[in-house]
Amino acid sequence: MTDLTASSSTTRQTARRSFRRKRIAGLTAPVLILAYLTYVFVAFDVAGLGERINVSNMKTLVADSYSYKTHVARDNRNGEMEIAIEGERKGRYAPGQAPSWVILGETTRVELGNGHVVELGPEVTYDVPGYGLITATPGRSGVNATLPEGPLPEWINASKNRLAVTTDAGRLTITRNRAEVFRYFNGWELFFFTLDSPYYGMSPLDLLRSGDYGAIWQDFWTNKMWRHGDVAWALVETVLMAFLGTFGAAMIALPLGFLAAKNFSPLGGLRFAARRLFDFLRGVDGLIWTIVLSRAFGPGPLTGSLAILLTDTGTFGKIFSEALENVDDKQIEGIASTGAAPVQRYRFGVIPQITPVLLSQVLYYLESNTRSATIIGAITGGGIGLLLTQAIITQKDWEEVSYYIVLIILMVVAMDTISGWLRSKLISGTEAGH
Amino acid sequence: MHQTTDAPQITADYLAHACQKRMMNMILLVVFVALLIGGFGTANARNAGGFLNGLPNVFDFPADVLGEAWERAHLLPGYFLKYLPSLIETVNIAGAATLIGALLAFFGALLATRGLAPAPRLVAPLRRVLDVLRAVPEIVIALVLIFLLGGGPVPAMIAIALHTVGALGKLFSEVNENASLKPVDGLESVGAGWLQRMVLGVVPQVAPNYLSYALLRFEINIRASAILGFVGAGGIGYDLRNTMSWGQGKFDEAAAIFLLIFGTIIIVDQVSSHFRNSLTHGRAYQDKGAIL
Numbered sequence: 024m025t026d027l028t029a030s031s032s033t034t035r036q037t038a039r040r041s042f043r044r045k046r047i048a049g050l051t052a053p054v055l056i057l058a059y060l061t062y063v064f065v066a067f068d069v070a071g072l073g074e075r076i077n078v079s080n081m082k083t084l085v086a087d088s089y090s091y092k093t094h095v096a097r098d099n100r101n102g103e104m105e106i107a108i109e110g111e112r113k114g115r116y117a118p119g120q121a122p123s124w125v126i127l128g129e130t131t132r133v134e135l136g137n138g139h140v141v142e143l144g145p146e147v148t149y150d151v152p153g154y155g156l157i158t159a160t161p162g163r164s165g166v167n168a169t170l171p172e173g174p175l176p177e178w179i180n181a182s183k184n185r186l187a188v189t190t191d192a193g194r195l196t197i198t199r200n201r202a203e204v205f206r207y208f209n210g211w212e213l214f215f216f217t218l219d220s221p222y223y224g225m226s227p228l229d230l231l232r233s234g235d236y237g238a239i240w241q242d243f244w245t246n247k248m249w250r251h252g253d254v255a256w257a258l259v260e261t262v263l264m265a266f267l268g269t270f271g272a273a274m275i276a277l278p279l280g281f282l283a284a285k286n287f288s289p290l291g292g293l294r295f296a297a298r299r300l301f302d303f304l305r306g307v308d309g310l311i312w313t314i315v316l317s318r319a320f321g322p323g324p325l326t327g328s329l330a331i332l333l334t335d336t337g338t339f340g341k342i343f344s345e346a347l348e349n350v351d352d353k354q355i356e357g358i359a360s361t362g363a364a365p366v367q368r369y370r371f372g373v374i375p376q377i378t379p380v381l382l383s384q385v386l387y388y389l390e391s392n393t394r395s396a397t398i399i400g401a402i403t404g405g406g407i408g409l410l411l412t413q414a415i416i417t418q419k420d421w422e423e424v425s426y427y428i429v430l431i432i433l434m435v436v437a438m439d440t441i442s443g444w445l446r447s448k449l450i451s452g453t454e455a456g457h
Numbered sequence: 458m459h460q461t462t463d464a465p466q467i468t469a470d471y472l473a474h475a476c477q478k479r480m481m482n483m484i485l486l487v488v489f490v491a492l493l494i495g496g497f498g499t500a501n502a503r504n505a506g507g508f509l510n511g512l513p514n515v516f517d518f519p520a521d522v523l524g525e526a527w528e529r530a531h532l533l534p535g536y537f538l539k540y541l542p543s544l545i546e547t548v549n550i551a552g553a554a555t556l557i558g559a560l561l562a563f564f565g566a567l568l569a570t571r572g573l574a575p576a577p578r579l580v581a582p583l584r585r586v587l588d589v590l591r592a593v594p595e596i597v598i599a600l601v602l603i604f605l606l607g608g609g610p611v612p613a614m615i616a617i618a619l620h621t622v623g624a625l626g627k628l629f630s631e632v633n634e635n636a637s638l639k640p641v642d643g644l645e646s647v648g649a650g651w652l653q654r655m656v657l658g659v660v661p662q663v664a665p666n667y668l669s670y671a672l673l674r675f676e677i678n679i680r681a682s683a684i685l686g687f688v689g690a691g692g693i694g695y696d697l698r699n700t701m702s703w704g705q706g707k708f709d710e711a712a713a714i715f716l717l718i719f720g721t722i723i724i725v726d727q728v729s730s731h732f733r734n735s736l737t738h739g740r741a742y743q744d745k746g747a748i749l
C-alpha cells in the first residue's frame with residue numbers, strides 16, 4: 024500500500040516535471056519565432072513602409088485595371104484637336120472623327136456626362152454643375168483662369184501657368200500650350216478591335232451576320248493595343264519551356280538515376296560522381312543556369328527550357344535514385360528466375376515499380392515549372408513573363424498587367440488540372456507518392 | 458476436352474490484349490517524342506540565338522567568370538564579406554516568408570479540412586483561395602508590390618509568403634486528412650474548445666510532417682528569394698544583377714556572388730534534408746515527405 028502511494032507520487036512528480044518541460048518548450052518556440060520576426064521586420068524597416076507606400080500609384084493601378092480614359096486635347100498654338108484612347112498613338116481617332124460625346128467644331132464641345140460640359144476653343148470653359156462656370160484663355164501670359172466666387176475647392180489646382188480640375192466626371196488640365204480633357208469609362212478599351220478596324224464598335228450579332236470571319240479574326244488577332252497573337256504565343260512559349268524542361272530532364276535523369284542508386288550501380292566511384300552531379304545541378308539553381316545559358320543562346324524559350332532542364336535533371340536524379348533504392352527485389356528475382364536478360368529484368372521488374380512514383384513527380388513538377396517558366400521568362404526574355412515585366416515597366420498599361428496576371432493564373436490552373444488529370448489517369452489504382 | 462479448346466482461346470485473347478496495349482503505348486510514345494522534338498524545334502526557332510550556334514559558346518561565360526575569379530582569387534574573401542549582408546537579407550526574406558506563410562497555412566489548413574473546420578461551409582471557398590494563392594507565381598505579386606512599395610526586401614517577402622500559404626496550406630490539409638479524429642473526439646467529450654482540440658489533439662499528430670514540409674519550402678523559398686532579387690526585390694540577387702551589368706573584366710564580384718548563392722543553397726539543402734529525414738523516418742512516418 025505504502026509502496027503504491029510512493030510509486031504513484033514519484034510517477035506524479037515525473038509527470039509534473041515532464042509537463043513543465045513541455046510547457047517551457049511550448050513557450051520557447053513562439054517566443055523564438057516572434058523574436059526572429061521582430062528582428063527581420065526591423066532589418067527590413069517594415070515600420071517605414073507606411074511612408075514608402077505610393078498611394079497615387081496604387082490608385083492608378085486599381086483604377087486602370089477596370090477602367091480606361093479617353094484624352095481629348097487641343098493644341099492652343101494652332102487649334103488642332105487630338106482624340107486618343109489612353110493618349111496612345113495606337114488608340115488615336117482619325118482627324119475629323121470623334122466619339123459621340125465629343126462634338127468637333129470651331130470650339131469643340133466635350134460632354135462628360137451628368138451635366139458636366141467642357142468647351143475647348145481659344146477660350147476654354149468647364150461648366151461644373153453645382154459649382155459654376157470655369158473659364159480660361161490660355162496664351163503667352165499664362166492660363167488666365169477665372170473661377171466662380173468663393174474659396175478655391177481642393178479639387179481645383181490653379182496657378183499662373185497651369186489649371187487642373189478633377190471631378191467625378193473627368194479631368195481638365197490647361198497649360199499655356201495645351202488644354203486636355205480626360206473622360207473615364209469602365210472596361211478594357213479596344214480589347215477586340217482597334218479604331219482603324221472596320222469592325223470597331225460593331226455588335227457581336229452584326230459581326231456574325233457580316234460573314235467575313237477571316238478578316239474579323241485577322242483584325243482581332245493583330246489588335247495593336249492588346250496584341251492577342253503575341254500574347255497567345257507568349258503563353259505557348261511559357262508552357263513549352265515547362266514541358267520541354269520537365270520531360271527532357273526526366274529522360275536524362277532516369278539513366279543517371281540508375282547510376283546513382285546503391286542497388287543498381289556496382290561502381291562506388293560512378294555512384295558518387297552521379298550524386299555529386301545532381302547536387303551540383305540543383306545547387307547552381309535555375310537563376311544561375313538561366314544567366315549562363317542566356318549568354319550562350321540569347322533570350323528566348325530555348326534558353327528557359329534548358330535552364331529548367333538542367334536544374335530538374337538534378338532534382339529528378341535525386342528523386343529517381345531514391346525511388347530506385349526502395350525498389351522491391353522480389354519482383355526482379357521473379358523475372359530473373361524465368362531466365363530474363365538484364366534489360367528485360369529492368370523493363371519488367373523495375374520500371375513497373377517506379378513508374379507511378381516517377382510519373383507523379385514529373386507531372387507535379389510540370390505544374391510547378393509552369394510558374395518557374397514565367398519567372399525565368401522575365402529574366403531571360405521570353406514568354407508571358409517578359410510581356411508582364413514590360414507592361415509593368417511602362418507603368419501605365421495596368422489593364423494589360425491585370426490581363427496578363429489573369430492569363431497567367433488561368434494557365435497555371437489549367438496546367439495543374441491537366442497534370443492532376445493525367446496523374447489520376449496514368450496511376451489509377453496504384454499507391455502514388457506525392 | 459473443354460479445357461483444351463479454351464486454353465488456346467485464352468492465350469490468343471491475352472496476346473491480342475497485350476498486343477493492343479503495346480500498340481497504344483507505342484502510339485503514345487511516338488506522339489510524346491514527336492511533341493518533344495517539335496517543341497525543341499519551335500523553341501529553337503523562336504530563340505534569339507540557335508542551339509547549335511550557341512553550343513560552342515556555352516562555356517565561354519563560365520570560363521570568363523571562373524578565370525577572372527581565379528586571377529583575383531585573393532580578392533574573393535573580401536567580396537564574400539562585402540556581399541554577406543545581402544546574402545543574409547536573401548536568407549531572411551526566405552526565412553520570414555516561410556515562417557509567416559507556414560503560420561497562416563497552419564490556420565488555413567485547419568479551416569480547410571473537412572472534419573476539423575469549425576465552419577464547414579467555408580471549407581470549399583477557402584480551398585479555392587489556397588489554390589489561387591498557389592497558382593500565382595511569386596514574381597507577379599512581387600513586381601506589382603515593387604511598384605507600390607518601391608524596391609527592397611518587403612515586396613519579395615510578401616510575395617513569397619503568399620505563395621507559401623497556398624502551397625503549404627494544401628500540403629498541411631492533406632496531412633490533416635490523415636490525422637486520427639479520436640483524440641479530437643476525446644477532447645471534445647471533456648469540453649475542450651476548438652483551439653484546444655486542435656492544439657492538443659491534432660497538432661501532436663501532424664507536427665513532424667508540417668515541419669518537414671515547411672523545411673522543404675524553406676529550401677524552395679531561398680531559391681525564389683534569390684531570383685526575385687534579380688528582378689529588383691533586394692538581397693543578393695539584386696547585387697548579382699548589378700555586378701553582371703559591369704561586364705567583362707569585372708566578373709570577379711559576380712563570381713563571388715555565384716559562389717555565395719551556390720554554397721548557401723547546398724548548405725541549406727543538406728541541413729534541411731538531414732532534419733527532414735530525422736523528422737519523417739525517426740517517427741516511423743515514411744510517406745510522401747520522404748520522397749519529396
